Amino acid sequence: MSSGATARTLGALAAILLCGGCQGWGGPDSLFLYVETDSVKTNAVELGDSQKRTRRLIEEFRQVNPGVNIHVRHLPSDAFLRSTAFRTSRGLGPDLMVTRVVTALRLNQQKLSEPVELDPQRLKDIEPRFLDDFRVGRQLLAVPLLAQPELACFDRRRVPTPPRDLNELIGLSAKGLKIGLSLRLTDLYWTSSALQANAAVERLLEAPAKADAGLTISASDRQDLLRWLSWLNNANLQQNVEFADEPVELVQRLEEGRLGWISCNSLWLERLGKALGPSFGVSELPGRAGEPAQGLTRLKVWSFGRHSTPRQRQLAEEFVLFTLNRLNQKRLMLTAPGNLPVNRTVLIPSKSSSVFAALSGSLDRAELMSFKDPDRIETRLAWVDGVLESAIVNAEPPAVVMGILEAGPPPGQSSTTP
Amino acid sequence: MRLFLYEISGWLGYLARPQVLIQVLVGIALFASYSTWIRPRLLGRGHRLEFLGSLGLLLALRLSAVLLGWWGFPNGLAHYMAQLFGLWLLLALVRLLSRRWFRDEDIERLYTQLVRPLAVLVVVGSLINQLDSLIDVGRIPLITLFGEPLNASGIVLLLTIPYFLVVVSGYAVVVVGSLLQRLLGFSNSTRVAVELVSRYVVIALGLLWVLKRIGLNSTALAAVAGGLSVGLGFGVKEVFSNFVSGLWLLFEGSVRPGEILFIDGDPCEVRSLGLRAAVLWRDRDNAELVVPNQDFFTTTTTTYTGSDRLRRSQVEVSAAYRHDPETVVHLLEQVALASPRVLPQPAPKALLISYGDSGINYALRFWIANPMDNAGIKSEVCTAVWHAFSSAGIEIPFPQRVLRSARPEPEAS
Numbered sequence: 082m083s084s085g086a087t088a089r090t091l092g093a094l095a096a097i098l099l100c101g102g103c104q105g106w107g108g109p110d111s112l113f114l115y116v117e118t119d120s121v122k123t124n125a126v127e128l129g130d131s132q133k134r135t136r137r138l139i140e141e142f143r144q145v146n147p148g149v150n151i152h153v154r155h156l157p158s159d160a161f162l163r164s165t166a167f168r169t170s171r172g173l174g175p176d177l178m179v180t181r182v183v184t185a186l187r188l189n190q191q192k193l194s195e196p197v198e199l200d201p202q203r204l205k206d207i208e209p210r211f212l213d214d215f216r217v218g219r220q221l222l223a224v225p226l227l228a229q230p231e232l233a234c235f236d237r238r239r240v241p242t243p244p245r246d247l248n249e250l251i252g253l254s255a256k257g258l259k260i261g262l263s264l265r266l267t268d269l270y271w272t273s274s275a276l277q278a279n280a281a282v283e284r285l286l287e288a289p290a291k292a293d294a295g296l297t298i299s300a301s302d303r304q305d306l307l308r309w310l311s312w313l314n315n316a317n318l319q320q321n322v323e324f325a326d327e328p329v330e331l332v333q334r335l336e337e338g339r340l341g342w343i344s345c346n347s348l349w350l351e352r353l354g355k356a357l358g359p360s361f362g363v364s365e366l367p368g369r370a371g372e373p374a375q376g377l378t379r380l381k382v383w384s385f386g387r388h389s390t391p392r393q394r395q396l397a398e399e400f401v402l403f404t405l406n407r408l409n410q411k412r413l414m415l416t417a418p419g420n421l422p423v424n425r426t427v428l429i430p431s432k433s434s435s436v437f438a439a440l441s442g443s444l445d446r447a448e449l450m451s452f453k454d455p456d457r458i459e460t461r462l463a464w465v466d467g468v469l470e471s472a473i474v475n476a477e478p479p480a481v482v483m484g485i486l487e488a489g490p491p492p493g494q495s496s497t498t499p
Numbered sequence: 500m501r502l503f504l505y506e507i508s509g510w511l512g513y514l515a516r517p518q519v520l521i522q523v524l525v526g527i528a529l530f531a532s533y534s535t536w537i538r539p540r541l542l543g544r545g546h547r548l549e550f551l552g553s554l555g556l557l558l559a560l561r562l563s564a565v566l567l568g569w570w571g572f573p574n575g576l577a578h579y580m581a582q583l584f585g586l587w588l589l590l591a592l593v594r595l596l597s598r599r600w601f602r603d604e605d606i607e608r609l610y611t612q613l614v615r616p617l618a619v620l621v622v623v624g625s626l627i628n629q630l631d632s633l634i635d636v637g638r639i640p641l642i643t644l645f646g647e648p649l650n651a652s653g654i655v656l657l658l659t660i661p662y663f664l665v666v667v668s669g670y671a672v673v674v675v676g677s678l679l680q681r682l683l684g685f686s687n688s689t690r691v692a693v694e695l696v697s698r699y700v701v702i703a704l705g706l707l708w709v710l711k712r713i714g715l716n717s718t719a720l721a722a723v724a725g726g727l728s729v730g731l732g733f734g735v736k737e738v739f740s741n742f743v744s745g746l747w748l749l750f751e752g753s754v755r756p757g758e759i760l761f762i763d764g765d766p767c768e769v770r771s772l773g774l775r776a777a778v779l780w781r782d783r784d785n786a787e788l789v790v791p792n793q794d795f796f797t798t799t800t801t802t803y804t805g806s807d808r809l810r811r812s813q814v815e816v817s818a819a820y821r822h823d824p825e826t827v828v829h830l831l832e833q834v835a836l837a838s839p840r841v842l843p844q845p846a847p848k849a850l851l852i853s854y855g856d857s858g859i860n861y862a863l864r865f866w867i868a869n870p871m872d873n874a875g876i877k878s879e880v881c882t883a884v885w886h887a888f889s890s891a892g893i894e895i896p897f898p899q900r901v902l903r904s905a906r907p908e909p910e911a912s
Contacts, residue, residue, distance in 0.1 A: 109512075110512065110515075111509045111511070111512025111513075111515075112512075113509070113512070150505065150508070150509050150512070152505075152506055152509040152512075152631075154631065154632050154635050155635065156632065164632065167575070168575075168629075169573065170573055170574070170575035171519070171522075171573055171575030171576045171579065171629060172513070172516055172518030172519040172522065172572075172573035172575070172576065173513055173519060173575075173576070173629065173630060388516050388518050388519075388573065389516075390515050390516055390517075392515070393512075393515070393516075
């Protein structure tokens with residue numbers, strides 16, 4: 082091609098682009114949506130048929146907003162921030178993102194998402210305790226979408242009546258019931274609540290680390306933590322209690338019949354229900370003196386991208402509010418097992434379904450982890466997970482583990498910006 | 500396919516964003532300026548100036564990216580365009596420098612067959628990755644093959660891997676063949692045979708991997724293989740027969756590239772042994788003969804390179820009856836030994852063949868190293884014999900015919 086022809090072609094291309102850039106395509110509006118999945122390892126299992134559900138939701142949105150194309154991408158947790166930063170640096174970032182709370186806060190911290198101001202009238206039905214953590218003045222850093230509480234999953238053939246407290250749970254294991262527990266602190270939090278050590282655990286996560294001086298833990302917190310560590314040590318010594326690094330391993334073992342009772346997040350309910358059929362049972366987590374324990378609830382939240390055009394931002398806000406309305410929240414709850422609505426006007430059918438009763442009870446009792454400083458909390462969590470894993474694998478005495486906790490994280494891990 | 504088009508068309512939506520549009524327009528403007536004003540003025544003024552001009556465009560693209568970032572615009576796309584142009588420039592530079600060590604046609608072939616297609620693939624893949632998740636786009640189902648959905652990455656694998664297998668294996672087996680030859684002391688023809696068989700194996704394994712990777716239904720594949728076997732019995736019997744003959748000949752070692760065969764009275768060198776036919780080169784008229792592999796399998800083949808590459812050649816000459824045969828025989832053997840391209844061992848041998856009408860017939864038998872040189876060496880030996888005979892006063896007789904016209908008998912009166 083001659084240089085004149087090249088220049089003419091490039092000129093024509095530039096003119097077309099300019100016209101397109103002025104919204105003159107005459108084509109549909111595009112909205113780019115990223116969805117965070119748990120990890121590469123559990124991508125397939127966690128997604129289930131959620132892609133189909135998402136498409137259905139999008140189709141319904143397009144019925145009321147014709148001419149809108151929504152493009153959905155699923156990204157694993159460990160690559161979510163990296164991929165979003167990569168595309169945002171090119172101006173090709175998403176308009177909307179569905180993530181866990183910690184990811185949403187990191188997105189905001191790294192300026193990969195923008196706070197949004199939504200009509201308060203249209204948010205009045207959202208559960209305030211879910212919404213309040215995200216308020217910055219009149220704006221919201223993120224908007225809650227669905228809640229996934231922690232609960233107990235078991236095989237009814239082996240556990241006709243689920244345990245109501247930790248003593249009953251250990252009693253069942255002594256009688257031969259195989260029990261599975263996770264090694265992650267977020268999945269073990271409920272055990273600390275059952276032993277009234279949850280406040281101490283929270284303070285352990287939030288306590289500032291001093292150089293060379295370790296963590297400052299009060300005497301009462303030390304006592305609470307020791308009680309909790311002793312219970313974990315005792316459970317570890319039980320022949321029928323197994324610990325696993327990844328929640329998915331516990332789920333697999335329950336499916337295969339190698340375990341009879343596990344603590345699990347509600348996101349696994351669909352998979353377990355399909356695998357175990359009518360034998361699958363759920364209940365609230367066992368606590369203290371017949372009272373259920375408090376687990377941590379995962380929230381799926383919406384975040385808004387930085388480079389949307391005004392039209393894309395308007396459509397994104399419309400879409401978020403569309404997913405939060407009573408009808409769609411109820412539909413999501415019913416079609417996506419394990420997900421509970423954040424819209425408080427949606428009635429959870431807890432009287433007609435034992436699963437919803439357990440979910441609803443767990444959600445009412447559940448705590449939300451505070452992620453005011455997401456980087457520090459994530460780093461601290463990873464450190465505590467490491468300490469717990471070492472303690473369980475090496476069967477270290479509680480006093481030794483307590484000493485390690487008091488010594489605090491190594492200097493490289495104590496920084497607020499890892 | 501609809502979903503794929505839906506996702507692809509969505510990428511145009513990015514152009515509605517001013518942050519994206521400005522990066523693309525700046526890139527286009529710089530490239531247009533370069534190709535309209537700068538490049539035409541540098542063409543034909545030497546590679547160095549042309550390269551400097553391209554380097555100028557690369558710097559301009561980089562600078563525009565830095566300035567966009569400085570003004571607070573996202574500039575990843577602008578950097579990406581500069582990287583792409585940098586890659587193009589690097590390939591052009593490597594090509595230019597390679598000319599010092601390699602032949603132009605070899606470099607051209609490598610670039611046409613391998614480097615350019617690979618570069619296009621990398622650029623398209625990275626461009627998609629800029630806009631979207633390459634893995635997610637690859638997972639979009641496009642068509643259904645044998646009842647199984649085939650996704651975009653499967654189609655790309657199916658279209659590209661066989662091509663690269665054929666091309667890359669061609670280069671790779673040459674390297675492996677040379678290494679094996681050095682290690683195990685193969686002959687050239689054995690090396691070529693090993694290379695060819697290795698190439699078939701690599702391509703076959705690669706194709707099997709592709710079929711497995713894209714998840715084609717194995718039952719359907721078995722059915723296709725069954726259908727093919729029926730087809731082989733009728734339609735493509737000859738092709739298959741030639742292919743199997745070719746493989747057999749390679750293993751047997753009678754027709755390998757580099758071998759010298761006697762075809763229709765002429766020595767020919769085997770140039771290549773393909774799937775269907777062998778290509779032979781005939782020295783006499785520089786012709787290439789394409790002979791179906793099956794022919795070698797079913798007919799007698801004369802080879803000069805079966806166990807060694809020596810050929811015994813012969814020239815015939817006559818000397819007059821008056822010369823002592825022992826002198827002639829000795830002279831002929833000396834002539835042969837003095838000929839530079841005649842091997843001293845096995846020693847040349849001259850023989851008295853017969854007593855002819857005009858003189859005594861002799862044969863000079865000698866050995867040569869390259870069967871393809873027979874005609875040339877024979878000519879050299881014949882010429883040397885003429886000179887030797889001439890020096891020694893030995894006559895090369897030729898038939899002489901005396902014509903006598905019969906005088907008619909006078910009639911009796």
